Amino acid sequence: MEGEMAPILKMENIVKRFGELVANDNITLQVEEGEIHSLLGENGAGKTTLMNVLYGLWQPDEGALYIRGQKMKLRSPRDAINQKIGMVSQHFSLVLPLTVSENIVLGDIPARNVLIDEKETRRRVLALAESCGFHIEAQAKVEELSVGEQQRVEILKALYQGAEILILDEPTAVLTSQETEELFKILRSMTSQGKSVIFITHKLMEALLTDRITILRDGKIVSEQDAKGATHAGLVEAMFGGKVTVREYKPIAAKDRSPVLEVKNLHVKDVRRLTRIKEISFNVLKGEIVGVAGVAGNGQKELIEAITGLRKVEEGSILFKGKEVTNYSPKARREMGMAHIPEERMKMGSFSDLAISENLILGREDKPPFIYRFLSNRFPFLNFLPIRSFAEKQVKKYNVITRGIDALARHLSGGNLQKMVLAREFAWEPELIIAAQPVRGLDAKTVEFVNERLVEQRENGKATLLVSYDLDEVLRLSDRVGVMFEGKMTMFPHDKINRSEIERLMVGGGGGEG
Known part of the structure; x- marks a missing residue:
């Protein structure tokens, strides 16, 4: 391992067990300086576990870790940071009321230093952002930023702490296609400066944009190859051990088409007391999936929270099975038969402990x-x-x-x-399902599993409101499509769904049906 040609990182024969479950089974991973190395695999393949070992969150049961040729034992994230390793997880750890610059320096303030030179901090943050090709406002409150901008703050935070090896765990799961393109430009700027990126993903097309690809399946490495010579079919074969069947879902004619959910002239404000939902009216019928398309931040979150009882309605009404539930609690709505699959499955959909x-x-x-x-x-x-x-x-x-x-x-x-x-x-x-981003961050096989369950519910006469930032997913599953832009909705009946028109409305163009 000694010498100038040693890789910047080598994880050798790593084994990590949780009881009888072997999450990482004798894995050896090597990352070179100045490369984007994608770690590809379906959900549960062991990708995140391996990176948690690298970042000091978990200790390996067997194996060794070498950084720049030197054997290391990382007992905590602080040890990893000291070895110039940074990690941005799927779930951001930013303090929303603080500014960008305050969040970036938060973990780097000496315990005895109670005074912060804000001007110097801003200067350093902006200089770092400029060197990486970031465009960000240092004084902006994090809670006012888009998800893509918040992710850049997390990356800057890691770089501010000196990271030369950056771990990104499913970094595009919450990004639009444009934000994903911008992210790759930023990563290429970083690797041109000698930094290395480990890009955890399950998306094949994104893995093909990196330099090298390591594929995990059932906790083991099954393939290592250069991205340049890789093919989509070959990656699918290695990732799943065979082809993944993608079904086509077609609308069916339900006998009873009565409305299960009715939203009438809805007005809702966000946490800043700004109106985010403006005069929205639509319904969801028995035995249909109504998809809601749109770029993130156009009121989708507030709409879901209003329907499920998590946010106050300023004006208008919500009817469930013909009964007004506008002021009902979330618990009361659930007991009536309303199910909610939240966007944040870890924070809102479960109790992790x-x-x-x-x-x-x-x-x-x-x-x-x-x-x-x-x-x-x-x-x-x-x-x-x-x-x-x-x-x-x-x-x-x-x-x-x-x-x-x-x-x-x-x-x-x-x-x-x-x-x-x-x-x-x-x-x-349930008689009504509110599904927010139900396949976000999932691999192809799990996506199909979730989609099949949603369609089963439709076939059993259930009503579903599907909110997703993935237009392909919306178009594939939905009987009708509503497009949200700046808090308003335009609805397309099934026979009038037009992708180009929907895309135009998503960015503020005119036209549309409904």
Whole structure:
């Protein structure tokens, strides 16, 4: 390992176990200076686990780590940062009320230093951003930034701390196609300065834009190759061990087309008390999927929160099964048969420190058969036998890969966590499903699994509101499509859906149906 030709990073024979589950099985990964090295694999393949080992979050059970030819033991993220390793996870760790520059220097302030030279901090942040080709306002509040801009702040934060090896965990999962293009330009600017990037992804087309590709399957490396000579078909074969069948979903004529959800003249404000939803009216019928397309930040979040009871409605009304629920609590709406698959499956869709069995009964933990009461119902107790039986059944039905129902939800991969959320939300035969970005960050096989479950619900007469920033997904699944721009919606009936017209409306063009 000694000498000038040593790679900037080598992880040698890494093994990481969680009980009987071997997440990383004798993995050897080598990263060269000045390259973008993609780590490709389906959800649960072991990609994030391996990078958590590299970043000092978890300790390997076997194997060794070499940085610039020197054997290292990283016991914490601070050790990793000291070795010039930075990591940007899928879930950002920014302090929203603080400015960009304050967030960037937050973890780099000496404990004894209570005074910060704001002018000098701004100067250093802007100089760093300029050197990487970033365009960002140092004094802007992070809560006012788009998701793509927040990601750049996370990258700048890592670079400010001296990172020469940057780990990006599913960095494009929350980005638009334009933001993804801008990200790759930034990464190329960084590698031209000698920095190395480990790009964790499940998206084949993005892996082909990197320099080298390492593919993991079931915790093992199954392929290593240069991106230049790789093919889409070859990557699919290595990633999944065969082809992934992509189904075409066609609308079906439901016998009963009565409205399940009706939104009338809706007005909603955001956290800054600015009106984000303006005069929106639409409905969702039994046995149909209504897709909502649009660039992120055009009111989709506020619309979902208003429908599910998480945000106050300023004006207008929401009817569910013909009954006005505008002022109903989220719990009351759920008990009426409204299911919610939230965009943030980790923060909003689960409790990471609860067991899978406990997560699967959330929302019904106070109802039979999961609870029994003594002494005139004054003393409720959880009934663990039916809880465990129900959890085992749902884990098997939805193919949630886990070491057991007692495992904590935070140990699940993104895809298995989403399967767990679906298993819970669909278990009680909901009549309305609000699905926000349900396949974001998932591999092709899990995407198909989720889509098939949504279509099954439609075929069973359920109504679904599908909100996604992925236009292909919206067009593929939806019976009707609503396009959101600046808080307003234009609806396209099935026979009038026109991709070019929808794309034009998404960026503020005129026209459209409905």
